[in-house]
Amino acid sequence: MGSNRTDILTPAQEAYARERAKGATQRAAYRAAYPGSAKWKDSAVDSAACRLEATGKVSARLGALQEAAARAATVTRAEIIDAQGLLLRKGREAVERHSLADKEMAPAVKALADASDRLMEWLPDEAPEEGAAFCRDFALLLAPPFLEPHRMIADGHRGDIWLAGGRGSTKSSFCSLEVVKYIESHPDQHAVVLMKRKADLRDAAYAQVVWAIRALGLEDGYDMPESTLRITRRSTGQKIIFRGCDNANKIKSIKVPFGYVGCAWFEEADQFAGMAEIRKVTQSLTRGGEGCVRLYSFNPPRSARCWVNAEMERREAAGLPVFRSTYLDVPPEWLGGQFIEDAESLKAADGRAYRHEYLGEPVGIGTEVFDNVVFRAITDDEVAQFERLRFGQDFGWYPDPWAVTGSEWRPGGRTLLTFCEDGANKLTPDGQAERVRALLTWDGGDGLPAYHHLPVLSDDADPTAIAVQRDHGVNARAAGKGKPGRMASYRFLQSLSEWVIDPERCPRLAAEVRALEYAQTPDGEVLNEIPDGNDHWVDATRYATMDEARRARGYRKAA
Structure with missing residues (x-):
């Protein structure tokens, strides 16, 4: 059944808006986006392009793209002054070389001065400071153990980031915030959130990302229909796609409308069968991109010999970071009194279970499923x-x-x-x-x-x-x-x-x-x-x- 949504662009409409934002005419953009129009008369193409561009969602998308292009093309007063000086020097050289009279140069010099003055009046007094497209004080939302991985991602890290912890360690909160931040900071890329079982997505990973969007005050900028397990950023059309890996081979079917998947989050990564299955998924996701941030969050399994615990040991032995956290690293007011009370109660009643569930320690020693x-x-x-x-x-x-x-x-x-x-x-x-x-x-x-x-x-x-x-x-x-x-x-x-x-x-x-x-x-x-x-x-x-x-x-x- 098709979507009833009226504000989502089709791939062809998105392609048209992007061609127009690059400076193409309506006719050229329409022919590029709709190859079937190659045999149409120019008048028919022009008419169709006008109707398309007049629709609200295409017009809004084009406006957003043009605004982004304008921001990217911002010039400063210093750049205009430098350009004026360069043109005036070139003008003098031409006068000397070709013996041009001053009166012949005067109209061009006056036109340059007038245009520059008008542009200088429009520009702000000082050159704008260069800043990130997405700004937020993450220190207010992240527990201390996650400041280092946050800086890694902000500095352009590509590759795996492993996050292990027990209940209440806020590792899932961190991952969901980073997924949203990545979308805001990379308008040409998308994110995929994965869990082993599709049945777990709605109540776990999806709800966590919705929380992150709201915690960042961005809910007005996203469409979050729970039924589709896809979240769309309205201004760009970027997607946050949620998938279960009951069958890892089906991950190949993930398609994004433009760009590529730049961020992937494996929630409850320990539930995957092993590194072979993880690799199968990542190889399918990261095709065609320039690198991908991959987040793995999990509670370490009881058995010390389980693959995910062994993988952590391997990474640490190779000098690769594994970020560990517990509820003790989190401000108590974030968790609430009942959570703290439950943790302390289990600590008193069953120290071994407490160490596993709340401290994330693999308390089992072998391959046995039940050691209790x-x-x-x-x-x-x-x-x-x-x-x-x-x-x-x-x-x-x-x-x-x-x-x-x-x-x-x-x-x-x-x-x-x-x-x-x-x-x-x-x-x-x-x-x-x-x-x-x-x-x-x-x-x-x-x-x-x-x-x-x-x-x-x-x-x-x-x-x-x-x-x-x-x-x-x-x-x-x-x-x-x-x-x-x-x-x-x-x-x-x-x-x-x-x-x-x-x-x-x-x-x-x-x-x-x-x-x-x-x-x-x-x-x-x-x-x-x-x-x-x-x-x-x-x-x-x-x-x-x-x-x-x-x-x-x-x-x-x-x-």
Whole structure:
């Protein structure tokens, strides 16, 4: 479906305006912008060009380009005086060489003097100071750790800038501000903002750039339609394009209306599979340009051997900068009292989780996915006291099984206790419903078994199975697994102070957790990627805690 916007120029209209700004006639500009008009009569071209230039958006764009050209062509009083002197010297030489009478030179000299005087009256008293096209006191918006990378970019740095930090370190705020500043400072270039998952863009990177535009007081100069995931600078037509890299090969399809991509921001760069995938994306983005500023912001993964942590070590060993920051480097009033209180509370309750989440330290040592799991027996007396039960299920047939788990969530201690499971191959939704009801049937308080109608957050991939289970009295609901997504919900389980699993009650879950390791390349590089396929009971538990994971990520609760 085409856009309903009336103020965006087509590529041909933009080309016409640029040709006119260079000084081309209407006829020449129209033929250059619309090659199909080559066979038209001159009168037809002139008529079409007049109509085109009379339209409001083309006229406004042409005016902006001409104004920019005029600013670029500014002359000073000193330059005019120098020109006058040069012309007068040349005139005297011509008089002496050709014996011209003074009266023959007088009209030319008078015309020069009159024109120069009129121009001198129009010019300001002093030559304007040369300054940047975009001026803003970034010191008011940047935390101290980001002043050095800001100066690097302002001085014309091209290449990679790596920014690692924990929660509240404002690294994403810095990147979004620099993206907008770059657009303002380079009117012939564009920016691309990338995340691994397209589903995360709107609530994360896009919202962050909108914040930056407003923080800089520039909202009147940008069109920010959330539906398109493209932000346009009105005066120039520059684009800030947002893309998910679910399929890195599709990045080749990014097209800009003019110029090239001069700035790229990889938000949550650790979510990319590895440097090979990063390189594939950057090679596609930077074709045809004169260099690109590439910003990489991320929270270091838990595993010290993960590729992004290894890449930071490699860069630092080679003398290349990696900029690290934490919430402790940020003015407390920027974060608010609740943020500080939450950080200090976690520090007291679980120092290791605090170091990872808030200080950005890779607290894991190897390739294991879960280093916070405790395998122990969960007693019947403990189960009898559970009050915040969470059930989830992952659908499968064969060879993938249907899997369901039950856990107790303890938010105060950030602890999860998984105490029951079930599963089978080739089990129909009717059979699944019967097994779920059995799992949810226990003492009703009077010594008699009762069915507890608790929510069972379920794999979204099979809405038919959910519907059948509901028909059989199971309170099955879609987990909304698209947000926060697989890796983010894994990170929630990894962030727990403790995940207790009873290996006797939950043998299949325990086996999966013990076997899970991060993926590795053939040469041993550890990727921030968890192999899919042998994690069905882990998935069931992820779905069971999806609401908690959403809240931890700041997402709105799924409908």
